[in-house]
Structures are given as C-alpha cells and as structure tokens.
Amino acid sequence: MILVEWLLLIFLIVCAIAVSISKNLLNSVIIFMSYxxxxxxxxxxxxxxxxxxTEAAVGAGVTSVLFFLALRKIGKLEHNKDDExx
Amino acid sequence: MNExxxxxxxxxxxxxxxxxxxxxxxxxPPEPPPDLPFTxxxxxxxxxxxxxxxKERYNQWLEIHGLHIFSLIYSxxxxxxxxxxxxxLLATVAELPPFGDEKNxxxxxxxxxxxxxxxxxxxxxxxxxxxxxxYRAFDTFGESAVLFTAAVSVLMILGVSRRNNIEESxxxxxxxxxxxLERAPPVNFHEIRQDDSILRAVASLSIPAxxxxxxxxxxxxxxxPGGGFSGGAILSTxxxxxxxxxxxxxxxxxxxxxxxxxxxxxxxxxxxxxKGYSFFTGANHFHSIIPKGTIGNILSGGLILPLxxxxxxxxxxxxxxxxxxxxxxxx
Numbered sequence: 001m002i003l004v005e006w007l008l009l010i011f012l013i014v015c016a017i018a019v020s021i022s023k024n025l026l027n028s029v030i031i032f033m034s035y036x037x038x039x040x041x042x043x044x045x046x047x048x049x050x051x052x053x054t055e056a057a058v059g060a061g062v063t064s065v066l067f068f069l070a071l072r073k074i075g076k077l078e079h080n081k082d083d084e085x086x
Numbered sequence: 087m088n089e090x091x092x093x094x095x096x097x098x099x100x101x102x103x104x105x106x107x108x109x110x111x112x113x114x115p116p117e118p119p120p121d122l123p124f125t126x127x128x129x130x131x132x133x134x135x136x137x138x139x140x141k142e143r144y145n146q147w148l149e150i151h152g153l154h155i156f157s158l159i160y161s162x163x164x165x166x167x168x169x170x171x172x173x174x175l176l177a178t179v180a181e182l183p184p185f186g187d188e189k190n191x192x193x194x195x196x197x198x199x200x201x202x203x204x205x206x207x208x209x210x211x212x213x214x215x216x217x218x219x220x221y222r223a224f225d226t227f228g229e230s231a232v233l234f235t236a237a238v239s240v241l242m243i244l245g246v247s248r249r250n251n252i253e254e255s256x257x258x259x260x261x262x263x264x265x266x267l268e269r270a271p272p273v274n275f276h277e278i279r280q281d282d283s284i285l286r287a288v289a290s291l292s293i294p295a296x297x298x299x300x301x302x303x304x305x306x307x308x309x310x311p312g313g314g315f316s317g318g319a320i321l322s323t324x325x326x327x328x329x330x331x332x333x334x335x336x337x338x339x340x341x342x343x344x345x346x347x348x349x350x351x352x353x354x355x356x357x358x359x360x361k362g363y364s365f366f367t368g369a370n371h372f373h374s375i376i377p378k379g380t381i382g383n384i385l386s387g388g389l390i391l392p393l394x395x396x397x398x399x400x401x402x403x404x405x406x407x408x409x410x411x412x413x414x415x416x417x
Binding site: 049050052053054057058061062065066069070072073 | 212214215303311312313315316319320322323326405408409412413
C-alpha cells in the first residue's frame, strides 16, 4: 500500500510539472484533470472520503469543464483542430 | 495680473457652464511623418569610430546588444525570484510540526470533543457533516451565500447586455422564449453536436445514473461521506452533460433563470431561518423543537438533512449557471 501511495505521489509531481511546461493548453487541462483524479484517490488513501468526493466532482469535473469552456472562448480548441486538418 | 485673473475666471466659468472645447469641434493635427528606422537615419557628424565620444559609443553598443542583455537579465531575475520563493516556502515547511504527531497544535480538546460527543450532540453518523452543518453551520452558510452572490453578479454582468441588445433590436420579440433562443449567437456546440449519436447515447445512459448518485450523496450526507456541496457539484455535472448532448433548450424546459433564482434564494432563506433558530435556542439554552432522531436512520441528525438539500440545490444551480452563462450568456 505504501508503494501505491508513493507511485501516486510521484505521479502528482510529474503532473504538476507537466501542466506548467506543456505548450498545448488543451493538454494542460487534461493533465490537470488527471491530477485531480489521482488527488481524489490519495484522499481516499488518507481516509478522508468526504474530500475525495468533492475533489472528484469539483476538481476533475466542473473545473475542467469550465477550463474547456474558457479554451473554446479564446479560440484555442478550434485553432488546434485547424492545425490537425492542415 | 487683473487680466490673468479674468482669463482664469472666464475659463472656469466656461468649464462650469459646459462651454469649453468639445471633442467633436477639435481639429486633429496632421500626423507627423513616421520616424525612419535607426539604420536609415542620416549619420551623425562623427563617422569614424575613434572620433565618437564615449557616450555615443555606449549608445551604439546599447542599440546592438541591449535587447539581448535585457532579456538575459530578465530571465535571470525571474529564475532568481523563483528560487528565493521556493527556498522560503521549503524553509517554512521544514518549520512545520511533524505529520501525525500527537503534540501538534491541531490536536486539541476541540477535536476530542467533536469525535467523542459529535454523534449524540448532532445526531449525525458522519461526523464531518455534523461538524460543517451543525457546529460550524455558519461557515457553510457563508460559502453558499458567496456562491449565490457570484452567480447573481455573473448573471447581471453577462445577462444585461444581451437583454438590452434584444430589446433595442426587436421590442416585440423579447417576450417569447422561442425567439429569444433563436436570437442567441451561433454557438459552436450546435455545429459539433449535429448527429452526435455516440454522445447522445452515452449521455442518455449516464445522466440518470449521475443524477441518482448526486441525490444519494446529498440525501445521505449525514450518514455517509459526501454532503450538499459535493452532491450539488455531481448534480450540476449531470445538467452540464445534458446541455451538451441535447442542447440548452432541453435543460431550459425545467431549469431556467426564474427557477434558478427562486430555488437558490428559497434554499438560502430556509438555511438562514432554520439555522438562526437553532443557534438562537442553543445559545440561550432553550429547548429546541427539532428532534435529533436515532443515529444511522435516514431521518436523523436534526437539521442536517434539510440543510444538505438546501446547499445541494444552491451548488447545483450555481455551477450549472456558471457554465450556461459563460457558454451562452443566459441560464
């Protein structure tokens, strides 16, 4: 169990660094989402399921949706799609 | 001297009575021709290197290397600032008491009281729910009020301009909701969503499950982990998914601006009144008429169950309202 916790914590650190150095904003939001999901698992391992539920619902759900919305508002999602088509 | 005072008085009088210069009467002076880039400027009288003064040599050197050096200094300073802040934070972390130590300042008599007497004092099996909705219910009330205020201010800022536009352009159409929806600016969702049968199938399967999950988390908040805030967030994700898969019109049928305002303000009022009653009776040692119930039953925990439902309603409405306002400009 300790090993799993260490793995998750290392994943958290990698995610936190990857969010800031990723050039693509969409990738950043998705990495941030996975960060929140792993954080929820860690909350369960730390025996605070209340926080885990809130983290999963707010961090991985609503916040990411609002981030995607912001990306679409500033035109980053369409831009990426055009790049792929070209 | 007298003339000057008269002139100043005349200017002041003009300014007060509004006879001053007006922007529409001002004559815009013709723009001077743009400066030549420094490479094409006529050369100064010192053409040879040794004849230039020290200051001119310095200026020349600065024109060539200045930008590079400035960016170097800039990035170096930013890295230095980051390192200093990181060191400060790490030093602070090193000063913190060890994790889980029993002599930590957080382990005081308050926690012991909550853990030992929380069950029969609040009637809630989930001590966290009893803590945030009974002992510390005022904090949760503040949270809900802040969320509601934020949603209302977003509604004011983003909703008013659109409404004004519609009233100016077509005063006879703004009453009917159909035309209001048709006048919405084309959102990309409509283009993306056409014939998206996969999204619709997945959404129609998962929305009932998500809604049930949210209701369970809200209603069992005093028995199991969860509560109003997390359950409300789950409910709002179901609403957002429904709006994405089937369009905002589908959600608009049962949840519009009117419903949002009425449900949220009613929930806040119920919260404030019921909790005010229980604080009043508790502080004055009166007998409260609210029964505690047996621990573990669904109808237990005194006010915690209705308060959870209130908070869940507010959070669900607000988070969906944020999404709808930012994507469409209207709930």
